[in-house]
Amino acid sequence: MKIVREALAGTMESSDLMVKIAPTAGELEVVVHSEVIKQFGDQIRQVVNATLRAMDVHQGLVIIEDKGALDCVIRARLQSAILRAAEGTEIDWGKLL
Numbered sequence: 001m002k003i004v005r006e007a008l009a010g011t012m013e014s015s016d017l018m019v020k021i022a023p024t025a026g027e028l029e030v031v032v033h034s035e036v037i038k039q040f041g042d043q044i045r046q047v048v049n050a051t052l053r054a055m056d057v058h059q060g061l062v063i064i065e066d067k068g069a070l071d072c073v074i075r076a077r078l079q080s081a082i083l084r085a086a087e088g089t090e091i092d093w094g095k096l097l
Contacts (some may be wrong), residue, residue, distance in 0.1 A: 003060035007084035011078040012067060019081040020063040021076060028058055034066035047071045051078045060085070 002021045017034075019088040030052070032044055044066060052062070053076075062078070069077070 001055055001057055001086035002084060003057065003085045004087045005082045005084070005085055009080035009084065010069075010073075012065065015068050015070070015073070017067055017069040017077055018065040019077045020061075020065075021081045022061045022084045023085070024059060024061050026059070028052065028060055028062070030062045030064070032064045033068065034064070034068075036039075036066070041064050043071070044074060047074045048078060051075050055079065055082050057082060057086075 003021060006020070006022045008018065008020055010016055012018050030048055031044070032041065032048065034041065034044060037044070046064070048064060053091075054075070062081075064074075066074070
């Protein structure tokens with residue numbers, strides 16, 4: 001999916017996260033800020049990267065502000081932000097499971 005506008009998803013509440021996504025002309029850049037980065041940083045990045053690959057996102061700036069969200073919440077918030085920011089609204093849910 002091509003990111004064509006800025007979008008947000010999520011909250012800054014405990015056990016949630018805020019995803020900010022914006023179009024860029026260059027490569028895909030992912031920035032993760034988390035209260036639990038030392039314990040779960042690798043897992044957070046793995047979930048984010050897998051979701052971006054599954055949704056075919058190759059360009060843009062993705063900023064994750066995590067407050068201890070579970071993997072399913074990370075995936076759902078990122079999917080929501082991508083759909084809001086992308087020009088297409090079709091999604092192959094089979095690829096994302």
